[in-house]
Amino acid sequence: MKLDTSGLESAAPLFGVTSELVDGFSSAPSFELPVTTDFDGFQKEAIQMVKPARGTTTLAFIFKEGVMVAADSRASMGGYISSQSVKKIIEINPYMLGTMAGGAADCQFWHRNLGIKCRLHELANKRRISVTGASKLLANILYSYRGMGLSVGTMIAGWDETGPGLYYVDSEGGRLKGTRFSVGSGSPYAYGVLDSGYRYDLSIEEAAELARRAIYHATFRDGASGGVASVYYVGPNGWKKLSGDDVGELHYKYYPVMPSTVEQEMVEVAGA
Amino acid sequence: MARYDRAITVFSPDGHLFQVEYALEAVRKGNAAVGVRGTDVVVLGVEKKSTAKLQDARSVRKIVSLDDHIALVCAGLKADARVLVNRARIECQSHRLTVEDPVTVEYITRYIAGLQQKYTQSGGVRPFGLSTLIVGFDPYTGVPSLYQTDPSGAFSAWKANATGRNSNSMREFLEKNYKETSGQETVKLAIRALLEVVESGGKNIEIAVMTKEHGLRQLEEAEIDAIVAEIEAEKAAAEAAKKAPPKET
Numbered sequence: 001m002k003l004d005t006s007g008l009e010s011a012a013p014l015f016g017v018t019s020e021l022v023d024g025f026s027s028a029p030s031f032e033l034p035v036t037t038d039f040d041g042f043q044k045e046a047i048q049m050v051k052p053a054r055g056t057t058t059l060a061f062i063f064k065e066g067v068m069v070a071a072d073s074r075a076s077m078g079g080y081i082s083s084q085s086v087k088k089i090i091e092i093n094p095y096m097l098g099t100m101a102g103g104a105a106d107c108q109f110w111h112r113n114l115g116i117k118c119r120l121h122e123l124a125n126k127r128r129i130s131v132t133g134a135s136k137l138l139a140n141i142l143y144s145y146r147g148m149g150l151s152v153g154t155m156i157a158g159w160d161e162t163g164p165g166l167y168y169v170d171s172e173g174g175r176l177k178g179t180r181f182s183v184g185s186g187s188p189y190a191y192g193v194l195d196s197g198y199r200y201d202l203s204i205e206e207a208a209e210l211a212r213r214a215i216y217h218a219t220f221r222d223g224a225s226g227g228v229a230s231v232y233y234v235g236p237n238g239w240k241k242l243s244g245d246d247v248g249e250l251h252y253k254y255y256p257v258m259p260s261t262v263e264q265e266m267v268e269v270a271g272a
Numbered sequence: 273m274a275r276y277d278r279a280i281t282v283f284s285p286d287g288h289l290f291q292v293e294y295a296l297e298a299v300r301k302g303n304a305a306v307g308v309r310g311t312d313v314v315v316l317g318v319e320k321k322s323t324a325k326l327q328d329a330r331s332v333r334k335i336v337s338l339d340d341h342i343a344l345v346c347a348g349l350k351a352d353a354r355v356l357v358n359r360a361r362i363e364c365q366s367h368r369l370t371v372e373d374p375v376t377v378e379y380i381t382r383y384i385a386g387l388q389q390k391y392t393q394s395g396g397v398r399p400f401g402l403s404t405l406i407v408g409f410d411p412y413t414g415v416p417s418l419y420q421t422d423p424s425g426a427f428s429a430w431k432a433n434a435t436g437r438n439s440n441s442m443r444e445f446l447e448k449n450y451k452e453t454s455g456q457e458t459v460k461l462a463i464r465a466l467l468e469v470v471e472s473g474g475k476n477i478e479i480a481v482m483t484k485e486h487g488l489r490q491l492e493e494a495e496i497d498a499i500v501a502e503i504e505a506e507k508a509a510a511e512a513a514k515k516a517p518p519k520e521t
Binding site for chain 2: 136161
């Protein structure tokens, strides 16, 4: 008895299957494979090349009032900062958010695709999809593309019938349920601030400030993170963007320049 | 007309799909089955044709469960029923796997009806010759539901319905006597509807009750006999009250 695996089926082609005979509607788009002696090695190299270091900092945590989601906005290509204003928090639908870490195109595309699937679920079943269900749909898709070079490290945060929900989903096919996550090259720094300041019974303002500080500190130490620290709040009525502060300005807000006592003053010397 | 009833995929000039209508005939020859929705229970009942002496009665269960919170009874071809039920059970588990949630009654009804419809629009196959009554509770809201599907693939929700042999008389009885009930009253209503068309007695009726807390429970023959006795007593009392002239004018 075969289990129905249509939800797990890959839309991408199996290796080496290119056939003009196969009807275009039923087969997945296929491409020609490169001619090499060591295809596996070539594949591994390609994946390593594509696998970016996920230059970013994103974080999310559940607290008494809901879920707080925050991210920076820098995109880097190696040492070049390609953009300081990337939207890394993706609005899947009015009550669910996704964060972007890894390949920007991969994250954007698959989050939009997830939004479509969530909407279809709503229309078919006359009720919203749960955060559990949405994250599972995304995880199943990413799992079916495992090993093909997708780079996605995302958190799905939302509020459903069972309350606030937070899941971490990545392109290796992993999916974790949790209360505190941070993803990206700046995540160790963000974790430091987040974990030491976290309490379940924070108020919304306190939680937003904690998230903002954590992102700021990560951008301070991590070269691949920077730009604007965006903070979103997900509550029973959906998500709301709370703030978007330039991290340079945040720095001077947290560590204002103190006027120091002048030791020596330079005086105009009258022409000798 | 004979030319238009061989293949399922051929419409007749006046818009009939004869194979589907013949499938409905097969349903009308099947066992009488009834379903009633109460406020906190759902009840399924089916007529039990007397089992042969050497037959193991336990292997002919007519009321089956699709998942912990969903049950189904069908009228029509039993072999088709087995296949359909298996597919539905797989879909229930597959849904749990992909969205980590149990199915709603409406979802699985839609799936079964979709399956039945698929077999009315493919070449070389015939429709499933059965109608189903599907009952269950919504996994989150706890609301009870009763749905019916038929060989054409249509489905709808009902407060109470009957299918199979003499379903029209049962449905008429239900329409006349249906009230919002709960618990034992719902069971009694289902049995009374069945008794309209089935010989009285616990060994001719199979009843299953589903509640949110305890899931599906098949009633024992003795229990059914007791309720039937109650019903007969009530009927007799009502008859007597009608016949005797009123004491006060």
